[in-house]
Amino acid sequence: MNNGGGENVRDNNSSSSNNNSNNNQDGVIRKKGQGSGGGSGSGSDDYGRAITKIAVAQICESVGFQCFQHSALEVLSEVAVRYLRDLGKTAHFYANVAGRSDCNVFDIVQGLEDLVSSQGFSGASDVNHSISSSVVKDRKPTPSFLQIGEVPDKEHIPAWLPAFPDPHTYVHTPVWKERKTDPRADKIAQARQRRKEEQSLFNLQRRLACNGSSAFASANTVDDGKAKQVVQSNPFLAPPLQSGEKEVSPVVPPAKLSKEPLVNSRNSVLDAFAPAIGTANTGLSDSKDDDRMVLPNKRPILNFQLGVSKKSLGLPVDLTLQNKLLGETTQLIGRGDEKDDKKRRAEQILKESMENSRELS
Amino acid sequence: MNQQQQQSIEGKQQQQQDDDSALSDFLASLMDYTPTIPDELVEHYVAKSGFQCPDVRLIRLVAVATQKFIAEVATDALQHCKARQTAVVKDKRDKQQKDKRLTLTMEDLSKALQEDLGDSLATVKTLKECVGRMFGVNMKHQEYFADSPSTGVDPVREE
Numbered sequence: 001m002n003n004g005g006g007e008n009v010r011d012n013n014s015s016s017s018n019n020n021s022n023n024n025q026d027g028v029i030r031k032k033g034q035g036s037g038g039g040s041g042s043g044s045d046d047y048g049r050a051i052t053k054i055a056v057a058q059i060c061e062s063v064g065f066q067c068f069q070h071s072a073l074e075v076l077s078e079v080a081v082r083y084l085r086d087l088g089k090t091a092h093f094y095a096n097v098a099g100r101s102d103c104n105v106f107d108i109v110q111g112l113e114d115l116v117s118s119q120g121f122s123g124a125s126d127v128n129h130s131i132s133s134s135v136v137k138d139r140k141p142t143p144s145f146l147q148i149g150e151v152p153d154k155e156h157i158p159a160w161l162p163a164f165p166d167p168h169t170y171v172h173t174p175v176w177k178e179r180k181t182d183p184r185a186d187k188i189a190q191a192r193q194r195r196k197e198e199q200s201l202f203n204l205q206r207r208l209a210c211n212g213s214s215a216f217a218s219a220n221t222v223d224d225g226k227a228k229q230v231v232q233s234n235p236f237l238a239p240p241l242q243s244g245e246k247e248v249s250p251v252v253p254p255a256k257l258s259k260e261p262l263v264n265s266r267n268s269v270l271d272a273f274a275p276a277i278g279t280a281n282t283g284l285s286d287s288k289d290d291d292r293m294v295l296p297n298k299r300p301i302l303n304f305q306l307g308v309s310k311k312s313l314g315l316p317v318d319l320t321l322q323n324k325l326l327g328e329t330t331q332l333i334g335r336g337d338e339k340d341d342k343k344r345r346a347e348q349i350l351k352e353s354m355e356n357s358r359e360l361s
Numbered sequence: 362m363n364q365q366q367q368q369s370i371e372g373k374q375q376q377q378q379d380d381d382s383a384l385s386d387f388l389a390s391l392m393d394y395t396p397t398i399p400d401e402l403v404e405h406y407v408a409k410s411g412f413q414c415p416d417v418r419l420i421r422l423v424a425v426a427t428q429k430f431i432a433e434v435a436t437d438a439l440q441h442c443k444a445r446q447t448a449v450v451k452d453k454r455d456k457q458q459k460d461k462r463l464t465l466t467m468e469d470l471s472k473a474l475q476e477d478l479g480d481s482l483a484t485v486k487t488l489k490e491c492v493g494r495m496f497g498v499n500m501k502h503q504e505y506f507a508d509s510p511s512t513g514v515d516p517v518r519e520e
Contacts, residue, residue, distance in 0.1 A: 048405055055398045056431055060465055062397070063435040065442075068465035075470060080398075080431050081406060087423055088407030103414050105384065105422065112426055 053077040087111050211302075240341060243348050250352045302346060388418045396424035403427070437473035438465055445469075 056077045060068060090111030095103040142162035145152050150163055400417065403424045414420065442463050 048402060051399065051402050055402065058397050059428060059431050060435045063432055064439050064463060065435065065465045066462045069467060072465045072467045072470045075467070076431065076434065076465075079434070079474065080427055083427050083430055084403060084406040084423065085410045087426065088410035088412035091407075091423075092411035092413075101413070103412050103419070105388070105419055108419060108422055108426075 049077060049081065052081055056080050083115070086115060090114050243344055250349065250356045302349070388422065391418050391421045391425065394421075394425075396421055396428050398424045398428055400424065434470070434473050435465070437476055438469040439463060441469040441472050442466065 053073055057068065057073060060073075060076070087108070088111075091103045091107040094107040094110045095101065098107070144161055145157075145159040145163045148163045152159060152161075153164075400420050403420050407420075407423060442465070446463075
């Protein structure tokens with residue numbers, strides 16, 4: 001190789017000036033007006049080129065080559081010179097971009113990154129980031145419209161350009177909390193609520209029916225054998241009954257007085273709700289206490305206040321139910337204008353109850 | 362959020378400090394190693410491009426980078442050469458078994474440069490086109506050159 005160095009110099013001088021070649025593989029390297037100051041031929045840079053060839057030859061030797069072809073060595077040295085000059089030019093360019101005339105290490109790093117563009121040192125061009133900590137990786141360019149299979153929106157965008165990012169990456173849409181809805185559970189809850197509504201409504205009606213008008217009597221469900229008569233007319237619209245016109249079931253005295261069940265005669269509103277009553281009772285008896293709602297069995301006890309009424313018309317009806325063993329006790333605060341009618345009825349009822357108790361006792 | 366940002370910023374700063382220290386250590390270690398390409402040569406060529414720096418370490422950094430580049434190309438060419446030798450040996454065993462001399466040939470070099478210079482040159486077949494395209498060097502290869510009637514019968518290889 002030492003001899004080769006000397007021969008190289010001679011060969012370089014000879015081959016660069018004329019077309020002499022020793023074998024078919026030699027070629028003529030012609031510079032395109034490069035670096036030689038625009039001079040004729042290649043004269044001015046011979047010395048530098050020669051030294052470059054020696055250096056490149058030494059590098060090849062260190063790699064493992066034992067001999068080389070002249071032309072190959074020349075090409076390689078040319079490549080080395082080009083590389084050096086490109087690196088210097090790029091570093092100088094970056095220094096100018098940063099507003100400096102002198103280069104520093106980061107300019108060189110950026111220049112290196114430019115020249116080795118296919119295998120990138122990611123983040124090496126960051127001023128605050130060193131190239132030594134980067135990882136060599138292959139950069140994948142953004143796929144073009146054609147590669148994705150999309151058509152650009154606007155006409156002026158050719159399809160071979162990189163595609164736009166997905167809109168979800170830059171559009172912020174509001175997010176709502178998703179409530180898990182179970183339709184089956186919803187239906188079940190809805191049905192349960194409806195049943196509760198019906199039940200409460202029915203209870204209200206029942207209380208009204210028992211406590212409101214005396215035109216109907218309670219059915220005796222304790223006996224379980226008696227059928228209930230169906231109402232044919234609205235008892236509320238019927239003319240008031242005269243005393244003795246209609247048999248009214250006796251009032252169950254308070255628990256302390258008597259514990260006998262009553263005979264039922266007629267029941268209007270309760271008959272209309274008979275199926276519901278039956279189901280309600282069974283349902284209630286299942287879930288609640290047995291002695292709480294035995295409503296239609298016994299006739300509620302009406303306690304009237306006889307005397308001068310000082311109550312206004314807008315008094316609410318107090319429908320408190322008290323649990324008794326056999327019946328219920330309700331208190332009704334009557335209105336002043338209905339007092340005469342109720343008074344008559346109450347007297348009649350009391351009379352009958354007293355008669356019953358006398359009979360039984 | 363602020364804490365996270367601060368932590369990320371601190372992590373980055375720490376990393377930057379590590380990087381800076383690594384870089385400075387590397388530059389310091391450059392002084393121990395003398396690159397194959399002389400410093401004056403590198404200075405001469407980079408000065409032609411406008412790169413001006415009084416710091417020797419940067420010059421050495423450039424020299425090391427260039428050396429690495431050339432070594433890569435040479436290594437690839439060497440592998441091509443070795444691959445060709447092993448293929449040749451299988452065919453002819455009567456003659457010299459192995460050409461013990463690993464020679465840098467134009468063919469291997471062209472392939473190595475073609476690989477090294479990226480996918481954009483995948484369609485380029487020969488070194489001439491490759492060098493001509495990348496570096497602006499127009500290297501013409503004469504299809505045939507005969508200075509005597511017997512030229513080309515036995516291809517002669519130079520050393």
